[in-house]
Amino acid sequence: MESANRRLGTFCAIPLLAVLAVSFVAPLTVVAAFSVMPQKVFNLANVPDFSAYAELVRQGYWKSLAWSLGMAFASTIILAVICWPLAYGMSKVFGRFTLVITIAVVMTLFVSENIRLFGWVLTLMKGGLIEGHLRAWTGQGIDGLLYNVPVIVFGLVYVYFPFMLFPLAQGIAMVPDDARQAAADLGASRMQILREIELPLAAPGIVVGSLLSFVLAAGALAESKLLGGQAVIVIADEVETAFTYGQDWPLGSALSMTLILIIGGLSIFGITRVDLDAIMGRKR
């Protein structure tokens, strides 16, 4: 019975596997293959060398990579810290009011990311909503708030907020109330409960939320372009440039592969640390 079920399961998975192979594995393979081609070629019929990777190191592309990963890391930490209280409230305190917050946060996703970021540009730019009012009221202007690294991080935090909030709320919902109460009853302070009970038990939610926001933020482009101007160049920007203006597919592929390997490694590391089944709803 068991093995019959298993065989049926494999059989049913075939269509999805086929779709994944065509839509996901195939392009990746092409990118991987291009990344080892000599520079500036447009087909795969060449002798592989690793000149694109050498170029990546030589031209200082690692700086863009470091900026992307650094800002993604910063925004993930900030997101985790600011989302925790709200997620906690949503799963333990607010009751029906949680629905209102959920709808409000989801509604922001109805508007395109670029349009929302332009909204922030209008708000933050010199002569914009904030600076303009300030100058009109006080007669004293300030420098524009745009085009620096903190504002890019702010943009990342703003855009990927839902991707941290919902998994986190789900994770916190998995912390049984009685475990928290028992810990308090056994003498644990609020901080000790957080460290010993809530963080470990909500870990699947924290990991999923962090991975989602980190992965998305590391590959993000719009925030640095719109809010950051040219303050820093992020890796996604470099990839785009290599494929378009640069006309250097192997370089673009090498940059992509590097990003994919780093993020993939981090994801696998994260996912193997926690019990994902728990958050996906399967009973432990």
Place this chain on the structure above:
Amino acid sequence: MTADPILRLDSIVKRFGSFTALHGVSLDIREGEFLTIVGPSGSGKSTLIRLLVGMDELSEGKNWLRGERIDRTPANRRPTCMVFQSLALFPHRSVGQNIEFPLKIQGVKEHARRERALELMDLLHLPQSYYTKGINQCSGGEKQRVALARALAFDPEILFFDEPLSALDYRLRKALEKELKDLHVRTGKTFVYITHSLEEAMVMSDRIAIMREGQFEQIAVADEIYARPVSRFVAEFMGEVNLFDVEGTTSGGLHGKGVEIHVNGEASEFGVELPLGQKGALMVRPEFVRFLSSGETADFIVRGILRAEYALGSRIQYEVEAADGTRMTVEKLREDRFSGQSGDEVILGWDIENAHMIREE
């Protein structure tokens, strides 16, 4: 009992919005006793225990632990702890880590923690190899022991129990009841136990407090509560009982519907007298009722028809319909089985020393 109480509750009131769960509850818990609070669900016993461990705040009243006011002290600063109904074990921790949790919180060194945990596991008959076992790999009974060990590791002044055995099957429950009582003797700690099961209360407790609608009906030792309940509620809650409405008569005797009463002066001697015109409920437990042969007499007699017979294992229970329609229950040991058929006319009788009077306003 001259010793000061370890925990004193003085007119504790708890309200949830417009609903009052506890109506001024007072109780002295004595050092080292096993006190069980029994009541049907919704009687407020769980609310009370949550107040006593500090998980909820009381609305009114005072509460002292060894002479010190603790009613505003949060749960984590009280030297008491509770074994939850759900046990509330930490699923992400091993058996050993669960037991050591309170010690870790107190900052006890790892080596000393481990030693204490193994000691407690020994006390609770958990094999040492369980130290590294995951909580979810333990059986129900093992989880109970882990929860108990964890509570004992905290070394509380008072250990509270919120129906921890209710989810277990009958045999395991019976075994753990006895173990718990044994543990109480061995640790010498004050145990306060909450249950809706009278049997559990009777087996384990020194004293029983019966709770009803947010108030204590009676607080006494088990035998006292069983033999001399103060109200119909307690009488009925404490198992099968026969009750008759009676009234005091001019001659100092008793008059009742459906029951022949052959007592006069001696009623006061046994505490079953009633002043003229006062109403009461005359009580007798089923095991004290005899089947009388013709000519035999007793202080109280009821005539009726045998309606049913139920085998309860070691005992047999009989249901008799009295002449006025009231139902009576009689219990006999299997060896004293009554040889009557359903539909037979029977005469039931009992003596004054087995009777009890519940006085009513």
